[in-house]
Amino acid sequence: xxxxxxxxxxxxxxxxxxxxxxxxxxxxxxxxxxxxxxxxxxxxxxxxxxxxxxxxxxxxxxxxxxxxxxxxxxxxxxxxxxxxxxxxxxxxxxxxxxxxxxxxxxxxxxxxxxxxxxxxxxxxxxxxxxxxxxxxxxxxxxxxxxxxxxxxxxxxxxxxxxxxxxxxxxxxxxxxxxxxxxxxxxxxxxxxxxxxxxxxxxxxxxxxxxx
Ligand SMILES: Cc1ncc(COP(=O)(O)OP(=O)(O)O)c(N)n1
Ligand SMILES: Cc1nc(C(=O)O)sc1CCOP(=O)(O)O
Ligand SMILES: [Mg+2]
Numbered sequence: 001x002x003x004x005x006x007x008x009x010x011x012x013x014x015x016x017x018x019x020x021x022x023x024x025x026x027x028x029x030x031x032x033x034x035x036x037x038x039x040x041x042x043x044x045x046x047x048x049x050x051x052x053x054x055x056x057x058x059x060x061x062x063x064x065x066x067x068x069x070x071x072x073x074x075x076x077x078x079x080x081x082x083x084x085x086x087x088x089x090x091x092x093x094x095x096x097x098x099x100x101x102x103x104x105x106x107x108x109x110x111x112x113x114x115x116x117x118x119x120x121x122x123x124x125x126x127x128x129x130x131x132x133x134x135x136x137x138x139x140x141x142x143x144x145x146x147x148x149x150x151x152x153x154x155x156x157x158x159x160x161x162x163x164x165x166x167x168x169x170x171x172x173x174x175x176x177x178x179x180x181x182x183x184x185x186x187x188x189x190x191x192x193x194x195x196x197x198x199x200x201x202x203x204x205x206x207x208x209x210x211x
Contacts, residue, residue: 006177006208007036008201009163009185011071014043014139016053023056025197029190030064032198033205036183037106039086041071054080067106074100084108084127089117094124108163112144115153122160129154130185133166134176139187142166148179155180170207177211184208 010029016022029035038061042050054070058081061068069084070077074097077085084106085097097107108128109121118129131150133142146166154162161182168176169189176184186204193200 006181006211007034007183008190008204008208009037009039009183010035010066010190010201011039011041011185011187012053012057013187013191014041015045016042019053019056023060026057027060027064029197029201030061030066032201035064035066035201037067037069039069039071039185040080040082041086041187043071047076050076051080054082058082069106069108077101077105086110086130094121094126098125113146113150114144115150118150118154118158118162122158126160128161128163128183130163130165132164132185134164135167135169135172137167137188148175151176151179151181155182170203173204173207174211177208 040054042053058068067083069086070080070082071086072091074085074092078100085101086108087094087097088110094107094109106127108130109126111117111121111129111131113131121129131146133144134146151162151164163183163185164176164181165185168184168186173184189204190197190200193203
């Protein structure tokens with residue numbers, strides 16, 4: 001099947017108290033539909049916990065053609081054998097990440113709601129720029145609010161893909177898809193879906209396809 005223009009980018013819940021159980025949930029979620037990428041985002045977890053999670057989850061994702069990015073930490077991305085890293089504005093330099101992880105690595109950069117940050121990230125060699133938060137979210141305290149116009153502007157001006165993030169659900173995502181988001185990054189819409197994560201992936205895929 002051809003890949004859709006806009007794809008789902010899944011981020012792990014902030015903590016994984018039952019790693020074997022989560023690995024099974026992840027496999028079921030990825031088997032339920034189209035997911036382009038998985039980000040390991042275990043905020044505040046010790047390095048050994050993150051590396052153990054990576055060792056359990058990377059094979060599940062990669063076996064299904066899903067690329068795996070480490071959040072925040074280019075050093076752990078390298079150690080764990082991730083396909084790339086997602087860097088926030090305080091998480092390190094994309095140029096240094098490229099040097100460490102190599103030409104094939106996927107490097108994403110948080111740009112909040114800033115055209116300037118996005119152009120800077122593009123010049124630094126980012127493989128995607130991420131804008132958000134588009135909607136209120138219970139996953140993280142956010143201070144920046146983005147509007148769909150920034151996706152429209154970016155996708156008209158630049159070839160580098162853009163990711164939309166923050167409170168995105170099947171119900172509210174159509175304007176982001178229509179504005180040109182290449183990826184929708186979600187936590188709650190999948191992991192907190194009332195019928196389970198597989199249903200969450202199916203709902204997001206259906207909403208993207210009909211947007
Ligand atoms: C795809 C994607 N976009 C944005 C973020 C946020 O990154 P950051 O601002 O560094 O915040 P934390 O995620 O580290 O709390 C992201 N993780 N992924
Ligand atoms: C990790 C993250 N970064 C954001 C940003 O705005 O940069 S919003 C966010 C949380 C995304 O989780 P959910 O899909 O549950 O809202
Ligand atoms: Mg970060």
